[in-house]
Amino acid sequence: MNPPRIILVVLILSTVLSLVAAGYIFVAHENNQPLAAGKLTIYTDDFRSLALSTNMLAGLAADKKVTRVFFDNQCEFLVQAGTQNEESLRQEQPEQVLQTLHQQSIDLGGQVVETMTSLCGYLDNPAVFKQNRDALTGLANQLDELQKQL
Amino acid sequence: MRKYLDLMLGVAAAIGGFLDLGQMLFALQIGAKFAYLQMWVLLLGTIAIIVFMEMSGRIAAVAQQPSFVVIREQLGPRGGWVTLVAATLVNLLTCAAEIGGVGIILKLLLGGSLEWQTALAFVALFLFLMWASFTWVENLFGLLGLLTVVFAVAAYQLHPHWGDVFAGFIPSSPQGPSSDVFFYWYSAVALFSAVLLPYEVYLYSSGAIEDDWDAEELGVNRITTIFGCVFGALLTVALIVIGASIFQPLGMTPQLPGSTIYGSAMVLGKVAGVIALVGMLFAIAGAAVETGLSGAYGIAQFLGWPWGKSRKMKDVRRFTATWMIILAVGAAIILFGVDPVKLVQYVIIISVIPLPLTYYPVLMTASDEKIMGKHKNPRWITIAGWCFFVLTCIATAAAIPLLIVTHGGQG
Secondary structure (H helix, E strand, O other): OOHHHHHHHHHHHHHHHHHHHHHHHHHHHHHHOOEOHHHHHHHHHHHHHHHHHHHHHHHHHHOOOOOHHHHHHHHHHHHHHHHHHHHHHHHOOEOHHHHHHHHHHHHHHHHHHHHHHHHHHOOOOHHHHHHHHHHHHHHHHHHHHHHHHO | OHHHHHHHHHHHHHHHHHOOHHHHHHHHHHHHHHOOOOHHHHHHHHHHHHHHHHHHHHHHHHHOOOHHHHHHHHHHHHHHHHHHHHHHHHHHHHHHHHHHHHHHHHHHHHOOOHHHHHHHHHHHHHHHHHHOOHHHHHHHHHHHHHHHHHHHHHHHHOOOOHHHHHHOOOOOOOOOOHHHHHHHHHHHHHHHHHHOOOHHHHHHHHHHHHOOOOHHHHHHHHHHHHHHHHHHHHHHHHHHHHHHHHHHHHOOOOOOHHHHHHHHHHHHOHHHHHHHHHHHHHHHHHHHHHHHHHHHHHHHHHHOOOOOOOOOHHHOHHHHHHHHHHHHHHHHHHHOOOOHHHHHHHHHHHOOOHHHHHHHHHHHHHOOHHHHHHHOOOHHHHHHHHHHHHHHHHHHHHHHHHHHHOOOOOO
């Protein structure tokens, strides 16, 4: 066996072994860990990004810079992502010290999804549309404040 | 005309490689999160893919050996099998994500249900591949993928601070909490891996043989790889600029493929938004077709089956059946409910695994005078190749630990 072949065998074996080990550790780690501050920040950041993204889309739609089909379907994807995020967050078991913040995040996330859904249905009603956009901005700010406590 | 067709091979491979579902969204997210701090990673990855793609094209032209013949010869049966399995898995999952991506873009363009649009995407790509020759594949997706140039126009119109953009090409160490530092390096590894996705090399070397290249095409090979990859990299820069200009000031991360067109629509209007979507459609569809074909090329070449998209289907039955199965299984994965965006984020990281196993044999073969004769690597290319090979090994070793500490690459 010449030296390059030995290097290759080691490379292949270590790659396969590290993959298997890493996969196992990853799944076990993610399933067993209680929700920590870092992961809760990711959830709240996702809600905040979804709220701001929907607001940005609403601005483009109001200025007639995207088609109606794009607006409706992108809205659907955004609401779906928000709903999935909310469901995942509800299933998390937070660390003892994070229980209040966890609940606040669920409440704010739920409001974000509700407001996004409402905004997406009222493109033709400028007054309600604007009201929902303002509400989303407010919710994004509240999520920002909540993140600072994490 | 011949030169134009040769050039389209590089453009098609580069558009598929640089502008697939994962990399478009990922570039936008990198811009939103780190502004221009990871331009140096893109530069490094682009030079690396040019070096390896040029080598694989040269091997195909001179020795008439496509990538998986080279891999089998250099790694032997066992090493070759490991590479084949890893590469096929990456190709299959990437193909699945891209088919799902085409479904998403069709829904954003035409409406309807995502499941129906994904099924439509599968049927359309399947029928197209049944009918089309390799020349059609490279031309259709290469040409219509050019519509993504609208991203470059939008990025320019956003008037970024060019000094900051160019400063990003100088490597810098991230600052802030450790989670940010880990995420920075996770993103760097993922970007490097996304640029170096091995299917580009499988497709490119197989395409060179499909296009009947010989030693006379070595100049074209060099120009094609440089032009195609630089073009793809510039469009990636444009997406990073868009991410940094419109998402970073709000401190938000774009999470959906549709967010990619916000910048174009914002500065250029509705028509530009539609053009961007159509460009994305063909770029992602091209990536779906190319990953499907790459999987079939790899298996057929490794097992010594007759192969070639330009040959009659009845002459290459097992090759044809393989790409059909990859496309069908890919579509089934998405239709059973797997999220293509999440899938592609994992695939980008997993794809670092076949990187060293693909590029090592290419490097060894291109440096071998017995095989390449006077067309073997110049010394500086060999040195550059080894440096990039070491980098791919480091990326492979770091990828999974970084995936874990960043909660699956979420932050």
